[in-house]
Amino acid sequence: METAERKYTFKDFSSDQEVRWCPGCDDYVILRAMQKALPELGVKKEDVVFISGIGCSSRFPYYMDTYGMHSIHGRAPAIASGVKLANPDLSVWVITGDGDAMAIGGNHFIHLLRRNLDINIVLFNNEIYGLTKGQFSPTSTVGQKTKSSPYGNIQPPFQPGELAIGAQARFFARVGGNTPKEMTEVFIQAAKFKGTSLIEVLQNCPIFNNGAFAKYTDKAVRADKQLFVEHGKPMIFGKERDKGLVLNGLKLEVVTLGENGVSEEDLLVHDAELEDPTLHQMLVRSEYPLVTGIIRGFPDVTFEERAAHKKEQVKKDSNFTKTDDLFFSGETYEVH
Amino acid sequence: MTTVKTKQSHQALEAVVVRFAGDSGDGMQLTGSQFSDTSAMFGNDVATFPNYPSEIRAPQGSLYGVSGFQVHIGSVEISTPGDNVDLLVAMNPAGLKTNLSAVKPGHGIIVDTDAFTHKNLQKAQYESNPLEDGSLDEYQVIEVSMTSLTKEALKDVEGLDNKSITRSKNMFALGMVYWMYHRSREHTIDFFKKKFKKKPELIEANTKVLNAGFYFAETLELIPNSYTVAPAKMPSGTYRIIMGNTATAWGFLAAAEKAGLELFLGSYPITPASDILHELAKHKHFGVKSLQAEDEIAGIGSAIGASFAGDLAITTTSGPGLALKGEALGLAMMLELPLVVVDVQRGGPSTGLPTKTEQSDLLQAMYGRNGESPVIVIAASTPANCFNFAYEASKLTLEHMTPVILLTDGYIANGSAPWKIRSVAEMPDIKPRIIREAKNSWHPYERDEDTLARDWAVPGTYGLEHRVGGLEKDKLSGQVSYVPENHEHMTQVRAEKIERVQNYIPELETVFDDEGDLLVIGWGGTYGTLYAAVKELKQSGVSGVGLAHFNYINPLPKNTEAVLSRFKKIVVCELNNGQFVSILRMKFNGKTFHQFNKVQGLPFGNSELIKKFKELLA
Structure with a gap:
């Protein structure tokens, strides 16, 4: 990606389209966080592409003054892969939701993560179908009453991070929908990461699933219930910064600093770059505290790098530069 | 003999x-x-x-x-x-x-x-x-x-x-x-x-x-x-024996080179189309990007993405795969982006007869999408001319900014024949509508007066940032529009854009007689068998028999009606239950079309064709 000489502000990334999400929707927060993150990346505006599928989240590209495509349900990862392979210099973003990514588009989602193209995926997880007006989604909780589960949902949910890391995601971050500063920072780090980055935003839907994440994200409880991990730093949380995580056998355990002789040195230090995802998976699954921040960021070879390397190898060993060389090669014969 | x-x-x-x-x-x-x-x-x-x-x-x-x-x-x-x-x-x-x-x-x-x-x-x-x-x-x-x-x-x-x-x-x-x-x-x-x-x-x-x-x-x-x-009399030149699927792949290579674009193939293996994927996967030295995708939908999805970003993008499949690609193909039509979909037809329906030939995807190619969703449909008719029609599909899609479905079939895809090698230099020019620089007051959906094609502004181009999508668009800005008149207008424009392709394709030719008692009509891969049968009939002394073989299905050549009018009887021969004939009946209401259909997974036999023709001539 070429660096921009022009200096941008968030306004440069705002399109002239009126934003049409419901009042109070976290989607507004995400949009602004993105518009603030992009100027920090030093990427030219014309090199940025947003590809979305279908759903409330997928209106997002219309509001960004970049190149964009509002495509069809679930297919954004496939389309974005084509964009990136056609022009690896572009900064490519997939905007998707829990249904778009993990129900109708589940196959493309896992295969993009497996291949590790340098694409960033922002997953708006609101644990409900919004645009179709209130059916349960693949992240809805068991028992959740929705229009299509009037007696309570009986389908166990996916944990997006768990599914993604199972599909070999090299980068997974989670962030609350009401913490714009952290969100902007995570977007910046995700964009800088070489490889597929997945950012799960816990996005509140005020209409069909209001308060789904309140027990973690409400201002009053956030500090006590969320652990925002940072690479190289001990896993501390709590309003008083007195709680921490240790590994007890094969389980994470919450400890209180100062109790039973526990000190900061005893706590786990976050290593996002571990190749072995075991600990990352535990962090993803943890319900207390709910872990946010960049949980996994394991640097690996990207698909584009592998493809470019193969192409160079083939080119070096080939006698063909023009298609005529191929057409007239091998077993040809003359008719006079 | x-x-x-x-x-x-x-x-x-x-x-x-x-x-x-x-x-x-x-x-x-x-x-x-x-x-x-x-x-x-x-x-x-x-x-x-x-x-x-x-x-x-x-x-x-x-x-x-x-x-x-x-x-x-x-x-x-x-x-x-x-x-x-x-x-x-x-x-x-x-x-x-x-x-x-x-x-x-x-x-x-x-x-x-x-x-x-x-x-x-x-x-x-x-x-x-x-x-x-x-x-x-x-x-x-x-x-x-x-x-x-x-x-x-x-x-x-x-x-x-x-x-x-x-x-x-x-x-x-x-x-x-x-x-x-x-x-x-x-x-x-x-x-x-x-x-x-x-x-x-x-x-x-x-x-x-x-x-x-x-x-x-x-x-x-x-x-x-x-x-x-003894040696046959053939036009002089350099030849090679080529299989239909290889010829198809090479046609795309030639088109990409001529157009000055890189070739992108997104595909999922399926009989009998996989050989095109195999062939193109070999040619990384020409910058070909081939992605074996996770499924048929990702095959076309990745191709749509590559097209949006400025590659000559294609996807290859057979009948069941075309069904899976339907929604995405509708998107490509709506976006008005270049894309070639190759359907190497096989026996259907469902899994059908994967290794056998048939021409039963024609109506799927024509209408197999939701909404008013016309695309260009063309068909190759011999193993060697798969090259020409892959090239032509690329030219049409790049110059008219609409998807093209190229139909071949298992018979010509796996068959082989001599191909008089065509150098890229002697192929017609291809002029993609790509714009590399910002213009004043440019709009994503403004159109060429003659073709109605829009411009192709690819990411990375300064000043042309814009959004496209599957929702109906304003006729000029491309922004989402629910205005009733705009939707009807856009529907008509997308249809007319396809109709105007008539002005850029060759007229329908007749082989053997130009007028007379019986016009034999075929399309796609049956050319060889129909040609051989009519030739034998002619050699036996019958006069007034012509063969009109269609490579362009949507739109049809301009002079189609004129050709039909020069014969007393018309018989449409197809390896399906009568799909092309139904299109002809719809377009040329009032004409009588006889049909000869075979759905056995096999090509026509010479004698069965001649018997039918003789019956009609009697």
Whole structure:
């Protein structure tokens, strides 16, 4: 990606389209966080592409003054892969939701993560179908009453991070929908990461699933219930910064600093770059505290790098530069 | 076939059909293609068709494990792989049983008697040995203990295992056929040298067996005649034998080079289209990007993304895959981006007959999408012109900014024929509508006055940032619009854009007579069989019969109605239940169209066509 000489502000990334999400929707927060993150990346505006599928989240590209495509349900990862392979210099973003990514588009989602193209995926997880007006989604909780589960949902949910890391995601971050500063920072780090980055935003839907994440994200409880991990730093949380995580056998355990002789040195230090995802998976699954921040960021070879390397190898060993060389090669014969 | 006796044991023939049949592991495809390559290099016109089981390694000796390869060579124009066989080479009882009905009575059959064991006869469900029970009396059976003779020929070659020895018996058969048709062994020996570069013992072994077969035939009194098939009169130039799927792949390579674009293929393997993916995956040196996607939808999805970003993007599939791609193809049409979808048709519906040919995806190609969703539909009609139509599909999609479906089928995709090599320099120009620089007051959906095509502004271009999507768009800005009149306007424009392609495609031509009693109509892969049948009818003295073969289906050539009007009767021949004829009836209401349809997974046979034509002429 070429660096921009022009200096941008968030306004440069705002399109002239009126934003049409419901009042109070976290989607507004995400949009602004993105518009603030992009100027920090030093990427030219014309090199940025947003590809979305279908759903409330997928209106997002219309509001960004970049190149964009509002495509069809679930297919954004496939389309974005084509964009990136056609022009690896572009900064490519997939905007998707829990249904778009993990129900109708589940196959493309896992295969993009497996291949590790340098694409960033922002997953708006609101644990409900919004645009179709209130059916349960693949992240809805068991028992959740929705229009299509009037007696309570009986389908166990996916944990997006768990599914993604199972599909070999090299980068997974989670962030609350009401913490714009952290969100902007995570977007910046995700964009800088070489490889597929997945950012799960816990996005509140005020209409069909209001308060789904309140027990973690409400201002009053956030500090006590969320652990925002940072690479190289001990896993501390709590309003008083007195709680921490240790590994007890094969389980994470919450400890209180100062109790039973526990000190900061005893706590786990976050290593996002571990190749072995075991600990990352535990962090993803943890319900207390709910872990946010960049949980996994394991640097690996990207698909584009592998493809470019193969192409160079083939080119070096080939006698063909023009298609005529191929057409007239091998077993040809003359008719006079 | 006209035969001219020159001397007792030597005949000159205009054309000959040879079929090689044996077990999947007997190397029949290789044997057949060696015979056809050698004949092409000698100067014959050729056409070939493989017929192999869908089982990868069917049980040895079984009827469903038979693999066949048919070669039609001629000193005259050859347009099909041939209906009936002049010489059958049967490597085992199952090969004999499954192919006997194709052999012309009185003609030759070479069998490997060593393979006619009790066990193999049982597997082929023979109650008695056909070599002994008189059931082959009406044929000239040449019995040869090929396996033993092969072993004998190789007894002095060191370093060969038993398997390699028995596997080379196909070359014994080829040697015999080479002698019978006065063919040189040189090409095949060169082939061994290249193929077994690192295994010199196999070069020696195969050469020895090929020679042994040749000399055996020469000294054998059982073979009554040898034959010559003189070189055919073909336009001068450099030729090669090409398979339809390879020609398709190469057409795209040429188009990308001519257009100055990189080629992107997003595809998911499916019979009989996978060979296009295989071929294009080889050509990374030309910058070809081939992505074997996770499914059919990702195949077209990635191609749409690549097209948005400025590549010549294609996706390849067969019927069931086209069904899966339907929604995404509608998106590409709505976005008005270039995209070629190749459907190598096979027997349907559902999984149908994957290895057999059919033309039953036409209406799916025309209408298989939600909403008013017209696209350009064209069809290749011979193995070699798959090249031209892949090129043409690319040209149309890039210049008219709308998806193109290119229909081929299993028959021409797997068939091969001589291709007069076309250099990229002599191909027509392709002018993609890509814009590299911002213009003042540019709008994503403003259109060319003549073609109605919009511009192609690709990411990375300063000042042209814009959004596209599957929602209906404002006619100029491309922003989402629910305005009723705008939707109707856009619907009409997208339809008219396709109609105007008529101004850029060639007129429909008739072969043989331009007017008269009967117009034979076909489209796509049936050209060779229809041409051969009408030609034979004409040669028998019938006049007033023309053939109009369609390569352009949507839109139809401008002069279609005029051509139809010049004949008293029209018969539309298709390998489906009457799909193209239904389009013609809709467009040319009031005309009477007779139809001839066949849905057996097989190409038309010459005699069934001629019978139908004669009925209509009577």
